[in-house]
Amino acid sequence: MAGVDPNTHVELxxxxxxxxxxxxxxxxxxxxxxGSIHALVGENGAGKSTLGKIVSGALQPDDGRLxxxxxxxxxxxxxxxxxxxxxxIAQELSIxxxxxxxxxxxxxxxxxxxxxxxxxxxxxxxDDLAASAGFALPAERSAGRLRTAEQQQVxxxxxxxxxxxxxxxxxxxxxxxxxxxxxxxxxxRSLARSGKTILLVTHFLREVLQLAxxxxxxxxxxxxxxxxxxxxxxxxxxxxxLGRPLxxxxxxxxxxxxxxxxxxxxxxxxxxxxxxxxxxxxxxxILGVAGLIGAGRTELARxxxxxxxxxxxxxxxxxxxxxGGGPGASLRRGLAMLPESRKEQGLxxxxxxxxxxSLSSLRGVSRGGVVNRRAExxxxxxxxxxxxxxxxxxxxxxxxxGGNQQKVLFARMxxxxxxxxxxxxxxxxxxxxxxxxxxxxLVSLAGRGVGVLLISxxxxxxLGLAHRVLVMRxxxxxxELGQEEMSESAILAAAFAEREVAA
Amino acid sequence: xxxxPETAAPREPAMRRPELxxxxxxxxxxxxxxxxxxxxxxxxxxxxxxxxxKVNLLNILDQNAATLIIAAAGTLVLVAxxxxxxxxxxxxxxxxxxxxxxxxxxxxxxxxxxVLVGFVVGIANGIxxxxxxxxxxxxxLAMSFVIxxxxxxxxxxxxxxxxxxxxxxxxxxxxxxxVKTSIWIMLAAILxxxxxxxxxxxxxxxxxxxxxxxxxxxxxxxxxRVRVVSFMLSGAAAALAGVIDASRVLSAQAGNGESLTFTxxxxxxxxxxxxxxxxxxxxxxxxxxxxxxxxxNGYDLLGLNPLYEQITLGVIMLLAVGIDxxxxxxxx
Numbered sequence: 001m002a003g004v005d006p007n008t009h010v011e012l013x014x015x016x017x018x019x020x021x022x023x024x025x026x027x028x029x030x031x032x033x034x035g036s037i038h039a040l041v042g043e044n045g046a047g048k049s050t051l052g053k054i055v056s057g058a059l060q061p062d063d064g065r066l067x068x069x070x071x072x073x074x075x076x077x078x079x080x081x082x083x084x085x086x087x088x089i090a091q092e093l094s095i096x097x098x099x100x101x102x103x104x105x106x107x108x109x110x111x112x113x114x115x116x117x118x119x120x121x122x123x124x125x126x127d128d129l130a131a132s133a134g135f136a137l138p139a140e141r142s143a144g145r146l147r148t149a150e151q152q153q154v155x156x157x158x159x160x161x162x163x164x165x166x167x168x169x170x171x172x173x174x175x176x177x178x179x180x181x182x183x184x185x186x187x188x189r190s191l192a193r194s195g196k197t198i199l200l201v202t203h204f205l206r207e208v209l210q211l212a213x214x215x216x217x218x219x220x221x222x223x224x225x226x227x228x229x230x231x232x233x234x235x236x237x238x239x240x241x242l243g244r245p246l247x248x249x250x251x252x253x254x255x256x257x258x259x260x261x262x263x264x265x266x267x268x269x270x271x272x273x274x275x276x277x278x279x280x281x282x283x284x285x286i287l288g289v290a291g292l293i294g295a296g297r298t299e300l301a302r303x304x305x306x307x308x309x310x311x312x313x314x315x316x317x318x319x320x321x322x323x324g325g326g327p328g329a330s331l332r333r334g335l336a337m338l339p340e341s342r343k344e345q346g347l348x349x350x351x352x353x354x355x356x357x358s359l360s361s362l363r364g365v366s367r368g369g370v371v372n373r374r375a376e377x378x379x380x381x382x383x384x385x386x387x388x389x390x391x392x393x394x395x396x397x398x399x400x401x402g403g404n405q406q407k408v409l410f411a412r413m414x415x416x417x418x419x420x421x422x423x424x425x426x427x428x429x430x431x432x433x434x435x436x437x438x439x440x441x442l443v444s445l446a447g448r449g450v451g452v453l454l455i456s457x458x459x460x461x462x463l464g465l466a467h468r469v470l471v472m473r474x475x476x477x478x479x480e481l482g483q484e485e486m487s488e489s490a491i492l493a494a495a496f497a498e499r500e501v502a503a
Numbered sequence: 504x505x506x507x508p509e510t511a512a513p514r515e516p517a518m519r520r521p522e523l524x525x526x527x528x529x530x531x532x533x534x535x536x537x538x539x540x541x542x543x544x545x546x547x548x549x550x551x552x553x554x555x556x557k558v559n560l561l562n563i564l565d566q567n568a569a570t571l572i573i574a575a576a577g578t579l580v581l582v583a584x585x586x587x588x589x590x591x592x593x594x595x596x597x598x599x600x601x602x603x604x605x606x607x608x609x610x611x612x613x614x615x616x617x618v619l620v621g622f623v624v625g626i627a628n629g630i631x632x633x634x635x636x637x638x639x640x641x642x643x644l645a646m647s648f649v650i651x652x653x654x655x656x657x658x659x660x661x662x663x664x665x666x667x668x669x670x671x672x673x674x675x676x677x678x679x680x681x682v683k684t685s686i687w688i689m690l691a692a693i694l695x696x697x698x699x700x701x702x703x704x705x706x707x708x709x710x711x712x713x714x715x716x717x718x719x720x721x722x723x724x725x726x727x728r729v730r731v732v733s734f735m736l737s738g739a740a741a742a743l744a745g746v747i748d749a750s751r752v753l754s755a756q757a758g759n760g761e762s763l764t765f766t767x768x769x770x771x772x773x774x775x776x777x778x779x780x781x782x783x784x785x786x787x788x789x790x791x792x793x794x795x796x797x798x799x800n801g802y803d804l805l806g807l808n809p810l811y812e813q814i815t816l817g818v819i820m821l822l823a824v825g826i827d828x829x830x831x832x833x834x835x
Contacts, residue, residue, distance in 0.1 A: 307721055326723075331723040345721050346718050355710070371707060
């Protein structure tokens with residue numbers, strides 16, 4: 001037995017985690033050095049968030065061990081991890097909006113005397129903490145009135161207040177604008193300088209290269225490599241994440257015929273979060289929509305589809321005229337939408353694959369209101385054909401992997417034979433193989449003349465698939481980029497344009 | 504310093520552990536109530552000679568005809584993601600209305616109007632619980648007070664007696680193939696409701712609406728309309744049940760249905776239909792209601808202390824719901 005390496009803060013040995021039929025992590029072994037910024041990168045579904053959650057106690061490994069300071073530990077909850085000095089800052093922030101900043105920071109650990117919170121002691125401890133952390137927020141301001149970046153700082157302070165020496169941050173900059181990202185990076189660096197260890201889960205590769213000391217690449221739940229960040233480039237990281245150079249990840253786009261008619265015409269659409277968007281989508285075209293979280297992309301999709309009411313503006317389908325009414329009306333007239341979250345908005349998890357596929361076109365396989373189950377099965381079978389869907393089509397959808405669930409949802413759309421498909425984050429939480437299958441499908445739909453509106457947070461996806469990209473910010477389309485002008489930097493520059501405006 | 508070989512190269516895909524796939528535990532659950540039902544049936548057959556007789560079994564069906572009809576329709580409400588706590592009150596009101604009318608007119612229109620009352624109350628329940636966005640629990644509970652009040656107003660708190668109008672009793676007392684019409688009506692209602700839920704498009708929409716309302720809506724299902732239909736059927740079924748019982752005993756009273764709502768819910772839940780919506784079946788409810796009925800019958804036939812009957816029922820309900828929650832947790 002080798003002695004405990006004092007520089008190793010946390011070590012994972014052969015950690016595996018399975019969700020239903022999917023192996024999310026497969027035998028991961030990894031050392032995280034004390035006082036370092038250690039980044040985890042990988043595609044969506046590669047297992048990086050899962051790994052972060054295992055370190056912070058939110059998930060338990062099925063296999064393997066976790067060692068903190070050389071001691072094997074078993075965290076049954078985040079609370080137990082906290083007792084070992086490990087805290088997590090999740091993508092969804094958990095502050096209580098009605099309470100003040102200081103109250104939020106010490107939530108659940110308020111200084112109290114005989115059950116009463118002593119406000120003066122609370123304030124003093126907050127000031128001490130802020131001084132040692134090197135950044136401060138107004139203690140008495142109610143947390144609900146803070147900006148996202150500041151709410152995140154509240155969470156960081158909260159983590160520090162519990163004497164944490166390792167903070168797991170899951171996509172901390174995803175919801176932030178330009179200057180806030182810089183500020184966050186400064187805070188992370190100063191935390192590392194003061195001896196805290198940071199485990200950074202992120203898909204912003206530039207952030208990794210700027211910030212991290214070491215980086216671990218995951219792909220399909222497997223560890224690809226752990227190296228010093230200084231030895232990596234964006235290209236080498238992408239290659240590691242995809243297992244191949246970026247170009248090969250996408251099928252060739254069919255050309256949009258110059259005379260292709262407009263399939264969907266959106267004019268000055270207003271809805272909550274959408275402030276006047278107009279565009280034309282041509283038949284056979286894949287139109288990408290980029291933007292940061294909160295830029296209004298999903299809101300736009302829902303407003304076009306009729307999932308949320310439009311407050312102004314018109315949506316017109318070439319084949320069916322102006323659209324009004326809800327999702328049912330849109331579907332009947334040839335506009336389908338693949339929703340952002342297949343779990344919350346897409347699938348009925350307890351029901352079978354067949355029932356989920358036929359749900360939107362049940363009338364087509366029914367007579368007199370009675371479902372013809374043989375016709376239903378045949379029609380669903382036709383759209384599922386070629387998907388290589390593994391598993392029983394009578395089994396509940398819940399038993400399928402994320403990629404297969406997404407295929408079921410796509411099959412539902414196909415069964416409606418839409419003329420326009422809105423796909424909102426179609427590859428979220430899907431493994432690499434299924435991703436390619438979804439890309440192929442989108443391209444083949446476009447090849448058959450379907451207009452595709454593709455919303456994605458993965459810029460590579462837009463670069464690889466779209467003929468044109470609209471960049472949204474604060475509810476508006478700020479830039480339109482043709483295929484020649486598209487690049488990661490052009491899209492990011494437009495998405496973060498706030499910075500340029502402010503300067 | 505360097506890790507073992509395993510850490511460098513990715514391991515073989517981890518072996519599958521030999522455990523039940525998630526959907527299999529779901530199927531086990533769906534068959535769950537049948538096993539205890541069959542066991543209880545066999546035990547009672549062995550321990551009491553008067554149990555497995557035609558008279559006793561038909562008696563059980565006759566006595567539980569009302570409960571079975573209401574519970575069958577209540578299954579649709581639960582599957583669609585609602586709950587109907589007004590069925591007891593509707594049952595009483597329909598009984599009272601049809602009994603009052605039968606004193607002045609022919610039985611057939613009196614019966615029809617009674618059922619129509621439930622139909623209308625059901626639609627009102629559905630609209631309040633969907634378009635007005637009031638939780639179904641509260642909406643139907645409030646409605647049950649209103650309806651009970653109306654029932655008392657109609658009868659002035661008295662028992663409505665129909666012994667002088669025996670024609671009203673023909674609805675349920677007529678025998679067909681040596682079985683009472685009350686049982687035939689009950690069987691027909693169960694069959695229709697069961698097929699409606701399992702085979703029609705609206706039935707499918709009910710599962711989708713209760714399983715994931717937002718997903719159903721985005722898939723083009725009019726969730727509110729589907730739920731209104733479920734409440735409408737529940738109201739009509741409760742009213743039919745009330746009329747049937749008024750005919751069976753040739754009397755009706757405004758306070759008749761007070762404990763019925765919970766007997767019905769108990770049957771549905773014991774059968775394995777989830778109170779969280781999206782799962783369940785009419786046949787399961789039938790088994791659940793009959794299971795509870797057999798327990799009561801067993802206590803009578805074996806001369807057990809009836810004070811323990813309710814305790815038994817409560818424990819069984821907790822077990823049923825507990826198993827449901829356990830299975831759900833496993834499948835997510």
